[in-house]
Amino acid sequence: MNTHPRRTDRRRSRAVVGAALTAALAVGTPVVAETAAHAAGTGAAGAAVTESSLTDPSSAGVGPSLNTTFVTHDGAHLQLDGKTFRFSGTNAYWLALDENVPPGTVDYPTFFRIRDAIDTAKDLGATVIRSHMLVSTGNAKSLLPSEDAGWNDDAWATIDYAIAYAGSKGIRLVLPLTDNWAYYHGGLRDFARTYGLCESSSADCPQFYSDPRIVADFQDYVRTALDHVNPYTGLALKDDPTVLGWELGNELEGMTPSWIETISSQLKDEAPRQLVVAGRRFDIDPDTLAASKVDVVDVHYYSPTVAKVTADAKTITDAGKAYIAGEYDSNAAGTVLPALASDSNVTGMLSWSLFPHDDTTGFVQHDDGFQIHYPGDDAKMRANVAAQQDYARSLGTTVTPTITRAPLVTSVTSDYGLHRLAWRGATGATGYLVQRQAGASWTTLTADPVGDAAWLDTATQGAATYRVVPVAADGTHGPASDPVSVGEGEQLAVDAVGSLTPLAAHQGLAVHPLGEDAVVVPTSTDGGTATWSAPGLRSAELSVAADATPALTVQAGSSGGTWTTLTARVTAAGDGRWTVTADAPAGSDRLRVTWPSGAAATYTGLTRVALRATPDEAVLADPLDDLSLTSAHTATVGTDTGNATLFGGDTGRATRTSAGAGSAEWTVSSSDAPQGLTGFDATAYYWPDQAAEPLAFAVSDDGTTWRDVTPAVAVTPGTVGGSWTKDAYTVRGLSGVRHVRVTWPDGSTPEWVQQLGDLRLLASAADGVAAPGPVTIKAPADGAADVRGVPALTWKPAARTAVYRVTLSRHADLRDPVATTETSGTSFTPSVALDESARYYWQVTAVNGAGTTTSKVVSFTTATRPTTPTTADDFESYSTDAAVAAAYVRNTGGGAIAPTLTPSGAGSGHGDALRLTYDLGSPGYAGVTRTFSTAQDWWGYDGLSLWLDRSKLGAGQSLSVQIVANGAYYEATLATKGPAAAGVVTVPFDAFAPPSWASGEGPLDLTSVTQLSFYLGGSGTGVLDVDDVRAVRTTPTTGTAGSVVLALAVPPVVRSGDRAEVVAQVLGLRGTATGTVTVRDEDGVPMGTAALAKGRAIVRITAPPTPGTVRLSLDYAGDRTYAPAHGSAWLYVLKGAKR
Template identity: 40%
Template sequence: MALRNRRTVLARVVAVLAALVFLPATPATAADQRAPGADRAAADDRAAGDREAGADGRPATKRAFVVRDGTRLTVAGRPFRFAGPNEYWLGLDENVGGVDPTDPPTVDYPTYFRIRDGLTTAKAMGSTVVRAHTVGVSTGNPRSLEPALGQFNERAFDSIDYSVAEAGRLGLRLIVPLTDNWQYYHGGRYDFLRWLGLSTDNNGALFYTDPGARAAFKEYVRHLLTHVNRYTGVRYTDDPTIMAWELGNELNGMTPDWVEDSAGYVKSLAGRQLVAAGSQGGVDPAVLAAPHVDISDSHYYPPTAERIAADATAATRAGKVYVAGEYGSGQATDELLDQVAANPEVSGALFWSLFPHHDHYGYVPHSDGFTVHYPGDTPGMRAVVAALTRFASRMSGAPLRPVVGDRPLLTAIDASYGINTLRWRGTAGAAGYLVQRRGPGTGWRTVSGAQPLSDNDTPWLDLTTPAGPVTYRIVAVDAAGRSVATSAPVATDPASDQLFDPLEDWYDTAGHSDSLRRIPAGDGVLVAPAPGASGELRYQRERITAATVTVASVGVPRAVLEVSADGTTGWHPVRPRIAPAGHGRYALSVSRLSGVNGLRVVWRPGARFAVASVALTAAAGSVATGAPGSFGLTAPAPGATGVSRLAALTWSAAPGTAYYSLTVSEHPDLSSPLVSVSGLHTTGYTPTSAWPAATTLYVRITATNGYGSTAVTGSPVSFTTRADVPGVVVDDFDTYPSDAALAAAYPANTGGDPITATLAPAGEGSGHSMLLSYTLGSNGYAGVIHTLPAAQDWRGTTGLRMWIKPGTDGQRLTLQFVAAGFYWESTVTLAGTAPRVVEVPFSAFAPPPWATPGPLDLSSVTQLSLYPGGGAGSGTIQLDSIGAYVS
C-alpha cells in the first residue's frame, strides 16, 4: 500500500510538471492537470466529495444531473431541496488587495486558495448549492471573459474552470447567471449596448429588443457554455455540477419573447441542465409564461416568510420550480428559516453572501452589510451562521458532517523589540485556533489562552515571548475544542523575522518574469515558466540570513538560487543544500547569509522543476536593548474639556516599543475601567462605544518590549467629555486616526464612479470632518457606504442632522440608511457653497425604487450611505457631526 501511494504521488508530480513545463500552451487534459495532494482528504472526506445525500439521507451519485419534476427538483429520482450561499466572486473578484487585508481592493482573479476555501466553507455550513455570478457574468473588464465585443480572453476561464472543478469535488452544485442587470465590475447587459453603440435609455430596454444585442449575447453564451473545463476535461454543458444557467441576475424589463428565445437557446446548448430566470423583486410574469424556463428566482432585502411563501405559490401555480436566489443574511433567524424550510413549495434558498479566508491572514473583507464569514466575526454573525447551517441541514434532509479545508498556515513571524507577532492563514470549517509554542528540549504548550482565538485575532502578539529560540505551530479546533488540523511548525529567535510565501499571489515577491505560471496542486500551487521559457522569481528584503525554497521535481532539481546585496543588481549564485521534502518534493536551503537583501530563483531553459513555496529568514529590524523610551498623549490633549464622546485616543510613539496597553477609567486610581486592553500595535485607540457624557476620564498607557515597560508621561492623564445632546450621534469623524482608517469605514460603492473619503478640519466643534471627493462618469452615481460598528436605536428622534459645506451651487446629496433590514433614502439640494447645518426629517425619506418597501422601524439602524451629485465631472462635499436629532 505504501509503495503504491508513493508511486501515485510521484506520477502526479510528473503530470503537473509536464503541464507546466513541457506541454504546449493550450488547455491541458484532465489527466495532465491532476496534482500532488489532490486526494489529500481522508477516505470519508473523499466519499463526501463524490457523493451527496438526498432528502431521505441515502447517497446519490454526484454524476447525476438535477432534474425538474413539475414544480420540484430531483436527483437520481430522489427529492432535492437545497440551501447555500451566493459567492459572486469565484470567477472574478473585486476584493483582491495586498498582503494586508486592509489594503485597497482591486479587481483580479481570485486565488486558488480563496476559491477552494470559499467553497469548502460553504460545504462546512451544510450547503449543497452555490450561486456564482462571475462564473458566468464576465464582460467589459480587461480581465473578463469578453473584454470587448467579439474578443475573448481565454485566461479568464482558469478561475472559472477551477471553481467548477472544486465545486464538483466537494459535491456542490452551481447556479450560474449569464449577465447582470447592474453595471458592476464584472459587467452585464449594458456592455452589449455600449459595444454596439445602442442607447442605454429606458433602463437599457434595447438589450431585449435589438437583434444585434440579442445576437451578441447569444454568442457570449455559446462561447461560455461550450467551453471544455481544463481541470475536468468535461464540457460545461455536460457537467452535472452546473445545476442551472440563469438568464441573468435581477434582469428588470425582460420581454416575454426575449425570455423564451434566450431560454430556448440555452436549452439547445445545455439540454440536460436547468434554466432559471427572475427579475429584481417578486415573480416575473414573463418568466412564469416561458416554457423553456425551469426555475423562477426571486430576491429579498429583507426576507419575510410571508413574501417568500406568496412568491413560491405564484411560481409553482404557474408550473415552475421556485427558488429564493438571494436573501439578506442579516435577517437569517431560525424563526424565518424554519418557516421557509417547512414550505414544500420552496425548492431552495441562497443567502447573500459568503467570503473566504484571506490568503495571508484574516478574512477577505467586504463592506456591503451582508458579508458572512465562518464561523462569524461577531456574536450576531455567529448566530446568523448557526441559523444558516441548521437551515441547510433541514433543507437537504441530511445531518451536518464535519468538513475541514487546508490546514492552517503560519505565514509570518515578526520579532519586534523582543516580542513576536504571528500571522496565520485560517482553515475552512475551523471554529478557532490555538497558538502552541515549544522551546529547546520542551514539549508543545498552548500560549494563546484557554479560549481559542478567531481569525480576527491575527496578527497575534505573543506577550510572553521568551528570550531564546522557539518554535510555533497553529492548531485549528472545532466547536468542542478538538484539534482538526495543525500547521507545519516554524522556528524563530528574538533577532529574526520569518516569512512564508505559499505563492498563491505575488504580494510577497519583489518581482517575477512574465513567463511564470501557476497551477493548483492539492492544497497549494506550483509555479514554473511557460513551456520552453526561462524565468525568475525575486524577493527583496533587508538582511536576509537564510532561505528555503521547496520545489516539485522529477529527480534532483537543477534549480539556481542567486543572491544580491541590493536586491536588484549584482546577482551571484549560491549553492543550496538539497534534501527530500516528501514524495516528489525537495527543499533547497541556504543559510548564514550576510549582506544579502535580495534572493531569486532562476529557471534556465529546459529546467524541470516548479516552486511550491519560499520561506525567508531575515534579521529583525527592531532589536531591544532596554525598556521603551518616554512618550505622551497627543489627543485629546491632557486636561482638555468638551471632548467628543466618540473621540479616539492617540499618543506619540515610544521608542523601542513592541506593544501598548491602555486603561481608561472614571476614577483616578483607574479602578472599574471602562477600557482595559493590551497588545495594541499602533499609537491610537478608537472606542467601540461612546464615552460617558460630561465626565472626567483618566488614562494610563504603557509601552512594553522584551526588556520592560514605560508609562505615558503624567500617568494617569485626564480629559473631560462634552455634555450629552438630545438624539443619537452617528459620526463626528473625530474617531479616525488617519485617512486610511476613515476610508476603511466609508468604502466606495464599487458599482459606482470613483469617490474617496479623507479627513478635513472640523466643520463643527473640534477634531475632524470628512471630505468626499468624487468624479461622476458613466455609472451616473458615486457614494460611500458606512456600516455602523453596532446597530443604533433612533427611536424618539425626528430626522438626520449634519453640518455640510457644499463644493458647488446646486449640489445634491442623497442620504440612505438601512433600518431593520429595509432601505430608506432622501435627496437634498444645496444652494450656494456656504457651510450650513441641514436637518432632514424622517418623513422626507422613502424606500428607493429598487428596494423592497417596508415599515420604518428605527429600532435597529445598521448602515448609512452618502451619495453626492449634481452634475457630471469632479466635485467635493464636506460633512461633519452626523446624527439623529430630536426636534
C-alpha cells in the first residue's frame, strides 16, 4: 500500500533471595520506582542469566520454528505437505523499521511490539504475514543507508527476531524486496539516486528497471538479503521455510518483462525452495501472468468487492498462477470474506494492516484509516476482526485467541490526589479489571472490563496497591500484572527499556531480547550511560541481569546542576537477577545509570527501571481551544481550531492572526499557588518549510518586570511528506513567579507558522490539594433557544481538576438523566437523539482527591424540526453539460463516469435531471461528488428523497449515496439493485453509516452537510438519472392532523408492461393537503411519484410483469398540516401484451 495521500521462559518470582549488598551507583533521569517495601513489581518473565548470555541469541527466548517444510506452487494453487494451502493473513509492514512510535519518528520497533503483533496475528487466525521488513534502504537506520555507507548490520536485529519469532508461531512471511513509493523505509529510487537519477520522490523511475547499473545493484541487494544468516535460526534467509515467498516489490507500477525475468530468475536460482510473488498497486499486471518464474500474483484492493476479487482470482489461476490479495481494506473484511471462503481460486487474503499494543499504554496508532487492533477499537473494527477469524476457521485454521502475557503497569500518576493508572496491554486480552489490594485480598474497582486507555481511580485517596487483570473473549482471566504501590501524592513510572529513544540521553548501549524482557547492555567494554528525566524524583529501583553483583553507578541530578552519586542497595533475586534501589535527594529531576568500562560491562544488563517521584502539579492547564484563560493578549493573537489531524488531534492552538509581533499572558492567584509558580510546560508546533523563528518565553513576579527564560526543548519531527514539527518546552526552578508570557516574533511570515498547543503552569504539590476551582459553562449558554442537533456541551477548564462529571436531563433536578459521562476534557457531545422543542438541563462537576466543585444547572431548548422539504439539488441551475460536470467531480480512483444534463423523467415542470453514464471497469465502482459552496443544513429531516431512473443500470449494479456531514463521511446503499423502475426513493438518514474505509465518525450530525456523492458499484456499464434531491420529513410533526389516502387504479385491468394511472386523493379535516404521493409495488419498490394538486395526485406507472391481482401501496409524505399516511389500490394484470 502507498500509505503516504507495519522458547519463552517461565515467569520468575520477585522473591528476594540473599542478603542486601551495598554498591555505589550513579543515577541520571527521573523514573518512578518502587523499593521492595513498596512492592514495585518490576519483575518480568525472563531467561536465567549466565556469563556471556545477555546478547546471545539463545537467550532471546525464541522457540524452535514450527515451519519445517516449504510451501510449494502447483499450478493455480499452493501446497503444503501435500495439501492445498489457503490462508487468511494480514500486513505488518513496520516489523523491521517503524514510523509510528512516536508518530513521525523512524525507529526500530521494540521486541515486545514485534511479539505482540505476531501473537495477535495468530489470534486473528493469520498463517501468513506480509511485511516490508526487507524494504530497508536510503535512511540511517535501514539495512543499506546508501551505496557509499554500505550495509548497516544493526538493522538486521529486528528483521532476524521477527522472522524467528514468526516461525516459532507457525506463521509464514511474504517479503517485498523494495517499494514503488518513497516511503520512510526506502524504495526503488534509492538505488537510482546513487547515479543521480530519480531524485523526485513523486515522479516515476523507469531507470530502476532499465539501467544495467541499477539492476545490478538491486541484484546485489537481493543476494545479500538471501544469503544473510539469521542468528536465531542458524539459517540463511533463502533456506528458511518461514519465508513463503519473495515479492519483487511493493506495488511496482513500472515493471518490464525483461526486469521481471531477471529478478525472478535470480530468486529461482538462489532461493529455489521459496516462491516468487509479483504484483502492482491495483489490478493485474499482465506481464506477471506471462512471467514463467512468477508463482504468485498479488493484487491490492481499496476497497474490495466480491465480484472483483472473484474475477481477478479466476484470471490469475487461469494463467497458472496462485492468487493472493496482498492487501485489502480491513474495514471491508465483514463484507467480502464470507463469500470468498468457498472460492478455491482465492489462495490468500491479507488485510491491511495490523498494529500492536504500545509499549506504555493503549495501541500503536496509524492514520490511514485501515488499522487493525485486537479485539477492535469500536463495533465496526470488532466485527471486521471477527470476520477475519471466521474466514480463517472456514479454511480449516484453528483459531483460539489466548492471553499470552500479563499486562505491565507502566505508570501511576497523581491527578490532584487521585491515582491514574496506565498499563502495557496483554496480548489476546479483550478488556481489563483494575484491582486494589485490601488486606490479603483484592477488590475489583471496575464494574465491567475496561479498555487499554489510562484509567482514573476516583474512589481512592492516599496510598494504594494496584494490579491489572486481563480478560479474554470467553470471560476467563489471564495472568495479573505485578502489583504496584504508591504513597499519597507519589507517582510511579516504569520503563521496560524496550527502546532507548524515550531516554533523555544514552551512550554506548543497545537493546536485546531476553525472554519476555528487553535488556540494555553496553555495545563494548567501554561501558555506557543511560539517563531518564523524572521531575520530583524521590527514588529509583532497577532490575538488573548479571552473572555477578552488578557494578553500576547510579546518580541523581537536577536541571543545570551537578550529579550526586547515590548509595544503592543491591539485592539478589535469583537466576542471575538483581534489584538495585536508591533514594534521590530533594530537587532531583534526572536519573543516570553508568556501566563502568571493562570486561564485566557487557555481562551486566538493565531490564527495567522504576522511578518514584512527587512532581509539581498543574494549577492552570490551558488547552487553548480559545483565549478565555489568558489574562492578556495582543490583538494579533487568536486561535486556530482547524486541521486537528495535522496536530496529533489538538483541536485548538493559539496563533498570530495577522503580521507583526504578538503575545499572550497567563496569571495565577495566591490561592491557586501560595508560593508562586515553580515551572511550566508548553507545546508548540512549527511549519518546517518556513524556518519559523521559535516562540519566546518570559516570567514575572508582579506582572510589570519581566525576565526571559530559556526552556529545555524536546523536538518531535513531522511525519514523512511534510508536517508540523512538535516542540515540547519545559521550564523548572522558578520561585515567586505569578505571570508567564509567550511572544510570537515579528517578521515571521506567514503569520500562522508558529502555533502554541497548550500551556500548563506548575506549583509545588507540598501546598496540598484543594478542591477544584469554579466550573464555568460555555455553550450552550444558559437559556439558549432553538438549539439544532445534538450540541457539544462545553465549559472552561477548572483549576485542579482530575475529571469532570457531566449530567444531561429533561428535568431541572437532573433526575432520570438522558446522558452522563466522566471526561478529562472540557466538552461532551451526547450520543443520543434529543426531542424537538424540548428543554434540557445540564451540569458539570469537577472532581479531585480533595472534593468536588459543581457548576450551576443550566438549560437550553431544542429547535422545532422543519416540515417543508429543503432542496439539495434540482439540477435547474446548470445551463450546460460542462457546468454540471464541473459541479459533480469524478472520483479518479474509480471507473469512467460522465455527468451530463437530460430532460427529467419525473414529470412536467421538473426541468432537467442529472445523467451519469459510466463504465465501472476494473475498479468495480464509479462515482461523482458535489461540494456545496455553502454548507447545507438538513437538521430535523428524516431522509433524503431522490427521483431516480435506474432502468438502465446493469444487472446487479448498486447505487450508494454518500454525504459529508460536519467533516465526517456517511453513506447508504439502496437495497434494490439495478435495473429498477423510475420513481422517487426516500433513503432514511438512519440508513446512513460511515463507509468501511472511514474511521472515527460519531453520530450523524446534519447541521452542516458539505458534500453529496453518487457511487455505482458492480461490473459493466450503465446509465443513471437523478433529479429532485431533497431532505424530507417522513415522520409526523407534533400537532399535525391525521389524513386518509383514497386511491383507484385506472384502468383497473391492464396487460403487463402497459401504462396505467393511480389516482390518489388525500383527505383531512384541516383543509387541502399538499406534498407528494409515491406508489410502490408489492416488494416496496417505487413505481412513480406525483405532487398533490388540490389534494389530488395522478401517478403514472408501468404495470408489473407478473400476472394476477397486484396490491399497490401509496405513501403520502405529509406536510405542515397533515401527518404522513398510507393507502392501497388494486390492479389486475393480464399476461403478455397485445401489439
